[in-house]
Amino acid sequence: MMSKTDFIRHSLELNLFFARIMKEHLVFVASAFTPKNYNLIQPANELKDSLDNLLVETVMLSNGVISPEAIASGEIITQFTLNAELATQYYTGIAIDTRITQAEASLVGSSHIIHNPMLEQRVYALNQKAIGITTAVAQLKETVLRDVLACRMFTHNYPLLADHILREARFYLKMLHKLQRFDETDTAIELIEQEIFWNRIMAEHSKFIRGFLDPTEEELMEIANNFAKEFDVLTEMALKTMDSHRDLSKITEESFEATQEIRKFKAQGTEGILQCKIKSIILPLLGDHTLREANHYMRLLKMFRHQAC
Template sequence: MLSNNEFVRQSLELNLFFMRIAKEHSIFLQAGFVTKDHPLVAQAHRLKNIFSQLLIDTIRMSEGIISPEVANSGELVTDLTLEAEKETQFYSGISIDSNITKMELALVKSQEKQITADMIRRVENLNNRAIMATEQIAMFKKRVLQDVLACRTFTNNYPLLIDHILREAKLYLRLLRKLQNREELNLALETTFQEVFWNRIMAEHSKFIRGLLDPTEVELFNTANDFGRRFDELTAEAKNLSNNPNLLPVVTEKSLKNTIDIRNFKVQGTEGLIQCKIKSTIYPLLGDHVVREANHYIRILKSFK
C-alpha cells in the first residue's frame, strides 16, 4: 500500500502531466471540427476549460511537493511551450491561457513543503474530480470516433488520432484509480504494460507527423516513416516480453535509445514549425505536445532501468 507521501506526490505528478495532455486534446479536437458542428466545438471548448481549471488547482497544490526528476523532465512544459501556445492560438483562434504554463515553469523553483492531513484530503478530492472529467472526455472522444467512422461527422483529425487520444484518456483513468486505491505497482508487469503502450504511441506519433507534412518535405517524411517502422518493431518486441521476460532489460534499453532519438526529432520539428521553416498542417502546440509525451516516456524508462 502506498504511503501518504507517495500517494500525494505520485497523484500530483500524474495529474500535472495528463491534465495538460487532456486540455490540449480538447484544443486539437475543437480545431478539427467544421463550422456546422458548433455543438461539438462547444463541448470541446467546455472540456478544455474544465481541464484548465483542474490544472491550475493541481499546480497550486504541487509547489514544493513534486520530485526534481519530474519538474526538470520536460514532460510538464518545455522551453518551446509558451511560443507554441501563442502560435497555435494565432492560427486557430482558440484561446489558450499561457499563464498556466508560466505557473508550471515556476514549479522548478518552489521550496520543499510538508505533506499534511489536509493536503491528503485535497489530493483525494482532486483525483476524484480528475476521474469525473476524464470519464467525460473519454466518452466525448469515443462518441466522436464512432460518428466519424460511421460518416456522421467530419473532422480534420485522423480517426486513428482520435482513437490514440482515447487510449491515453483510458490510461490516465487506469492510473488514477490505482492511486485512489493506494495500489503499489508490480514493476515487472507495469514495465511491460508501459512499454507496449508508449512504443505504440511513439509509432503513431511518427505516422501522424508523416501524414501531416507537406508532400515536398521528403526528408522529414522519410525520417518520420523510419521512426514509425522502428517503434512498430519495438511494440512487437514489448508484446513478446510475456513469453521471454529475460529480454526486458534489452527491450527497455532499445526503447530508451529510440525514444531519445524521436524526442530530438520532435524538438527540431517543433522549432521548425514555430519558426515557419516546415511546410505542414501541424499546429506548433501539437509538436510540443508530442515532445512532452516522449519526455514522459524517457523518464519512465530511466526509472525502470
C-alpha cells in the same frame, strides 16, 4: 501499498502531465471540426475550461512537493510550450490560458516531503475531480471516433488520431484509479504494459507527423517513417516479452535509446514549425505536445532501468 507521500507526489505529477495533455486534445479536436459540427465545439471548450481549473489547482498544490526530476524532465512544459500556445491560439482562434504555463515555469521541486494529512485529502479530492472530468472527455472522444468510423462525421483529424487520444484518456483514468487505491506500479507485467503502451504512442506520433508534413518535406517524412517502423518493432518485442515472461531490460534499453532520438527529432520539428521553416499542417502545440509525451516516457524508462538494477 504506496506510501502516503508517494501518493501525493505521484498524483500531482500525473495530473500536471495528463491534465494538460487532455486539454490540448480538446484543442486539436475542436480545431478539426467542420462548421456542421459546431455544436460539439461548446462542450469541448467547457471541458477544456474544467481541465484548466484542474491544472490551476494542481499547480498550486505542487509547488515544493513534486520531484525535481519531474520538473527537469520537460514533461510539464518545454522551452517551446508558451510560444506554441500563443501561435496555436492565433491560428485557430481557440482561447488558451497561457497563465498556467507561466505558473508551471515557476514550479520548484523537493527531494523530500513530509506527510501532510490535509494535503493528502486535497490530492485525493483532486484525483476524484480529474476522474470525473476525464470520463467526460473520454465520452466526447468516443462520440467523435464512433461517428467518424460510421461516416456520420467528417473531421480533419485521422481516425487513428481519434482512437489514439481516446486510449490516452483511458490510460489516464486507469492510473488515477490505481492511485486512489494506493496501488504501486511495480510488477514486471505492469512495466511491460507501460512500455507497450508508450512505444505504440511513439510509433503513432511518427505516423501522424509523416502524414501531416507537406509532401515536399520528403527527408523529414522518411525520418518519421523510420521512427514509426522502429517503434512498431519495439511494441511487438514488448508484446512478445509479456507472453514469454523474458527479461525486459534489453527492450527497455532499446526503447530508451529510440526515445532519446525521437525526442531530438520532435524538438527540432517543433522549433522548425514555430520558426516557419517546416511546411506542414501540424499545429505548433501538437509538435510541443508530442515532445512532452516523449519527455514523459524518457523519465519512465529511466525509472524502469533503475528498478531493473
